[in-house]
Amino acid sequence: MARRPPPEDDDVSLFPFLSIICAIIGVLTLMIAAVTLGQMNQDDVKEAVENAIAMEQIQKELAATEDAVEEMSIQLDKEKAKLLDNAGSRQNELVKSRAELEALIKQLADTKKKTEEQKKIKIVIPEIPQGQRETVADMQTKLSTIKERLALLQRNLDEKKKPPEEAQVSILPGGTGLSFTPNFVECTASAIVLHTEEPPLLIRNAEIAANPKFVALLEKVANDKNQTIIFLLRSDSLGTYRIVKKLCDDNNVRNGKLPAVGNGRLDLRHFRK
Template sequence: MAKRRHKGTDEILLIPFLDILCSLIGVLILIIVVLCVAQSQQTQGRTAEEVRMAQEHKDMLKELKEREEQKVKVEQMLVKLQEVQKNLEDKQQRFVNLRKLLSSSKELQEQNKEISMKLQKELDDLMTEIDGMTRQEKETKKEIAALTAELEKRKIPESKKLPPVVVQPSGSGMPETTKVYFVECSSGSLKVLGAWDDQDYRLSASASVVVADVAYNHFLTEVSKDKNSLILFLIRDDGQTAFNAGAGRAEADYKVRVGKLPIPGRGQLDLALFDKFRGKIPAPAAGAPAPTPPAGTKS
């Protein structure tokens, strides 16, 4: 501690202490700034880039859903157009038959003018219906053209499509007898990939749905029948919670062997390297109740 003599009194020199204190304050401020910057660049443990990619994925799913809805509308309008065209053809044929009857049956007109008047009225009504249906056909075609154009605009350009994610077997491979089934885990949902009829099946990853969903529990029941089966859960960066729900049900209640594989990026999954190991099960019966887990397990 530095001291100096001044007028016979001992004085403590405080300048070194102030220097140290200022240095400590500066270091603390720097640490706080670094922590704030790091915190601002992360959201719920994810970096800003991961958040951006997650938002892009969410927007893409929304876009795909809207495109699917547009496609369904087009299909419905095409069915409606076919019905209109068929009805129009029927009406036109009836119109031709009635006109032929009226023009050729002079004797009928003279014998029964009342019948003739009814036929003429029906002919006039048919003309009105034909005009209306012709306009409806044109409007339906116009609406279909507009929906088709909207679908075309919503197509994702090849240059903007994300590259596929090739899923590769880990380690030294697996036994030839292994039958592998895939479940994709993403934010709030599970998707069984092509386990039956080459169709994917999506369900909510909430615990209540996973326990009660008929198709998912049918899937687990069928897979559990073969001890060589493996369900490989493919986990997107936001799919850990979904994995916990889906894999937990498979392991705890059905004693199915499971594996997990983190999936980087947002591209479509390419499972071609597993083709010879892919397992298949029969499709769930329509309207069937959810199967009960095997005896000795909890539900």
């Protein structure tokens, strides 16, 4: 049997060489990576940065959108609850209205029933004896009597509606001036009334002296010996009479006076016969 040769003392270990080779390979790998990074396009780097920024902005907008969606969901839940409450109220109103309608229908049915019962009631009119019955002639006689009474009442009512007749104050001739033709001037508290005019003319106290109608009357009487002025004095006309009396006396105008008792319309027909 062959024998194994003894080991030689001159064998060399390969481990140090393998370590050096691995180190060289690592250095080469780093060098290749550095060269590759150095040769990368700057635009690609910028685009990558912009994409990262855009992605961050999109994430922010997405978060804001999610918040808005959540808020809208809460609002919708509130609206839904409100609608449910309104629906409940309407349902209650509907139930109430239906109950009222049923009550009205029942009331109508009761009314119809009572009406039908009343229709069934027979009206019995007691018979009046022949001698107590009122004839058409009797009715016409009563109608004529009623019409006469109405006519009488209407006449009485018309008489009451008529305004009261104005009282008249009659002026009667008297004194020593009957031979003169009178020109009547009525004196009141604040004015005179010329009955020589048609219709009678009222002149206030402040305008008497300058009134052309009164001045013309003074001239007429002063220039005619058959004319005179007769002042008709009301109960409150003393002050007015003094004014016109002085004007006549100052101008030598013939004048006189007669009382007019009362407040009625003056009646001068006794002087016009």
